[in-house]
Amino acid sequence: MAAVMGRDCTEWQGMMAMDAIGLATEGESRDLREHVALCPSCRQDAADLLSAAGALRSVDPAQVGRLEPQRPKEAAATRGRVEATPAGPLSAADAHAGHGKKTGHPTRSPATSGRRRRLAGVGGALLAAAAAITAVVALGGAPAPASRTTALTGQTGVVASIALTSQSWGTRGTLRESGQAPGQVLTVAMKSASGRWWVAGSYRTAARSGPLEVQVSCAVALNQVTDVWVTDQSGHVVLDAYVGERQR
Incomplete structure (x- = not known):
């Protein structure tokens, strides 16, 4: 047990993702269960990943194997469109979830260096998982999923909106914006009703001013x-923006 507890939680974050997509060994899965039983933070993260893990178990590997993923260079060359990299959940402490009015450049933010280190291991595995799920869902003939579109508030001259669409594995977002200063690296995060923040993706604003479309999830x-x-x-x-359903 001492060996299990001796590992850094960052390693366990990556192993959670590997276990979710069925790539962890039996021994790793056993050690993970022992650690999660004794680590409240990792236990909460494991619970948050439960819905994604359930969707992953329904993926048909034969179907996924027939699909050719888009190469990074091809994605970068797509005019005005960026596929953002999904990551994982943030704790309430990581995201300063205040609800006051914005003044100037507010410092409330779910994007912290500690979070980036904590999610480094999990990001790549979840990206592969989300790509596989998205590909398989696209093959089906299910009815149009629920969606909602909301305008985002920003500085003067910036126009932005996000369209959120329900998926079997969670939520996909299409962010459209124009007017941001070029060359910025921006991070998109979503807050759940439980108060936890999830990094949904990151992207770089266009080298020249103009409309940009970003896919996040x-x-x-x-x-x-x-x-x-x-x-x-x-x-x-x-x-x-607040994107939840307004209470009447």
Whole structure:
């Protein structure tokens, strides 16, 4: 047991993703269960990944194997469109989830260096998992999923909106924006009804001013997503919106 507890939680984050997509060994899965039983933080993260893991178990590997993923260079060459990299959940402590009015450049932000280190191991595995799920879902003939579109609030001259669409594995978002300063690296995060933040993706603004379309995703069900924030590399919120259903 001492060996299990001696590992850094960052390693366990990556192993959770590997276990979710069935790539962890029997011994790794056993050690993971022992660690999660004794680590409240990892236990909460494991619970948050449950819905994604359930969707992954329904993926047909034969179907996925017939699909050719888009190469990074091809994605970068797609004019005005960026496929953002999904990551994982953030704790409430990582995201300063205040609800006050914005003044200037607010410092409330789910994008912290500690979070980036914590999610480094899990991001790649979840990206592969989300890509596989998206590909298989696209093959089916299911009815049009639920969706909602909301305008994002930002600085003067910036126009942005996000369209959220329900998926079997969580929520896909299409962010459209124009007017941001070029060359910025921005991070998109979604807040769930439980108060936890999920990094849904990151992207770089266009080298020249113009409209940009970004695809993001997270494993939280659409009806559980309440807020969307876009932050810069300093952690300042540059775009935000409440996207939950308004109580009447």
